[in-house]
Amino acid sequence: MSILPLRTELIPFLNPYLPASPVKNGKVSVTLTYAQSIDAKISKGPGIRTAISHAETKSMTHYLRYHHDAILVGSGTALADDPGLNCKWVPANNNYTKSFDNSPRPIILDTKQKWSFKGSKMYDLFMAKEGKSPIVIVTKAPTKEEEYVSYLVCPSDPTTGYVDWKELLQRLNNEYGINSVMIEGGANVIQQLLTKPDIVDNLIVTIGSIYLGKSGVGVSPDNSVELTDIDWWKGTTDTIMCARLSS
Numbered sequence: 001m002s003i004l005p006l007r008t009e010l011i012p013f014l015n016p017y018l019p020a021s022p023v024k025n026g027k028v029s030v031t032l033t034y035a036q037s038i039d040a041k042i043s044k045g046p047g048i049r050t051a052i053s054h055a056e057t058k059s060m061t062h063y064l065r066y067h068h069d070a071i072l073v074g075s076g077t078a079l080a081d082d083p084g085l086n087c088k089w090v091p092a093n094n095n096y097t098k099s100f101d102n103s104p105r106p107i108i109l110d111t112k113q114k115w116s117f118k119g120s121k122m123y124d125l126f127m128a129k130e131g132k133s134p135i136v137i138v139t140k141a142p143t144k145e146e147e148y149v150s151y152l153v154c155p156s157d158p159t160t161g162y163v164d165w166k167e168l169l170q171r172l173n174n175e176y177g178i179n180s181v182m183i184e185g186g187a188n189v190i191q192q193l194l195t196k197p198d199i200v201d202n203l204i205v206t207i208g209s210i211y212l213g214k215s216g217v218g219v220s221p222d223n224s225v226e227l228t229d230i231d232w233w234k235g236t237t238d239t240i241m242c243a244r245l246s247s
């Protein structure tokens with residue numbers, strides 16, 4: 001399925017929030033982005049793929065993907081949404097460029113190896129040369145290894161079971177040459193990162209005109225979080241907020 005043309009005013013609006021090039025102080029540039037309802041839910045319920053945003057802001061997502069080396073989601077999102085994580089946006093006057101070249105490298109945080117590449121939308125796109133193959137983050141040597149998948153073993157904190165974001169990003173930079181990562185969810189990943197201004201460089205939130213109700217999956221950080229460098233764009237049914245987490 002193709003995407004709507006990008007609304008032209010989104011280009012100057014997003015420009016200050018795109019990854020720094022070249023990277024600043026050797027730090028991998030991280031963009032945290034997601035779509036939420038008016039009541040701060042990102043899906044109708046656990047594991048339910050839910051359309052929140054208008055097609056014009058979906059095009060923005062693909063434009064953002066074009067500007068990042070990699071795109072990361074948690075295993076919950078990979079399992080619930082079966083996302084393609086490729087890039088369908090092409091620069092104007094460039095009919096030649098292929099989705100494969102423009103697409104970021106998918107990264108799946110799948111410490112328990114619950115997700116399979118084979119049979120996924122990502123796999124079909126990779127086979128059609130319209131998307132890249134994933135890097136799967138595991139915490140110990142993988143119990144099964146799939147063809148075309150790269151496994152990155154990152155030790156985890158024994159109490160939380162989580163890998164350390166700084167270390168993970170450093171390894172992605174050192175071992176895969178990744179300088180920028182767009183993080184698209186889901187709830188668990190977003191919650192962690194909303195309180196990490198040292199990791200997240202830019203925050204881009206789409207707010208759709210819908211309430212998803214009490215059984216929806218919400219995102220709300222453990223502590224209050226202040227934002228800086230705030231800007232808003234208003235589309236047909238959505239608004240987009242770009243900001244930075246205050247440190």
Ligand SMILES: NC(=O)c1ccc[n+]([C@@H]2O[C@H](COP(=O)([O-])OP(=O)(O)OC[C@H]3O[C@@H](n4cnc5c(N)ncnc54)[C@H](O)[C@@H]3O)[C@@H](O)[C@H]2O)c1
Binds near residue numbers: 163
């Ligand atoms: N509206 C949106 O923009 C949007 C975006 C993405 C997902 N979603 C929705 O979010 C829901 C999924 O969210 P979720 O919270 O269940 O799952 P998630 O995608 O946040 O994945 C959580 C899993 O990722 C792994 N993980 C997370 N942080 C880790 C860390 N630091 N170290 C190691 N492993 C880590 C763990 O295995 C954890 O169980 C789905 O309903 C999906 O539709 C919505």
Ligand SMILES: Nc1nc(=O)c(N)c(NC[C@H](O)[C@H](O)[C@H](O)COP(=O)(O)O)[nH]1
Binds near residue numbers: 058061073083
């Ligand atoms: N921008 C946006 N609007 C939404 O309404 C929504 N539900 C998501 N959700 C993000 C989530 O990660 C999705 O799974 C991927 O956006 C799907 O990605 P593909 O199009 O398959 O590549 N993102």
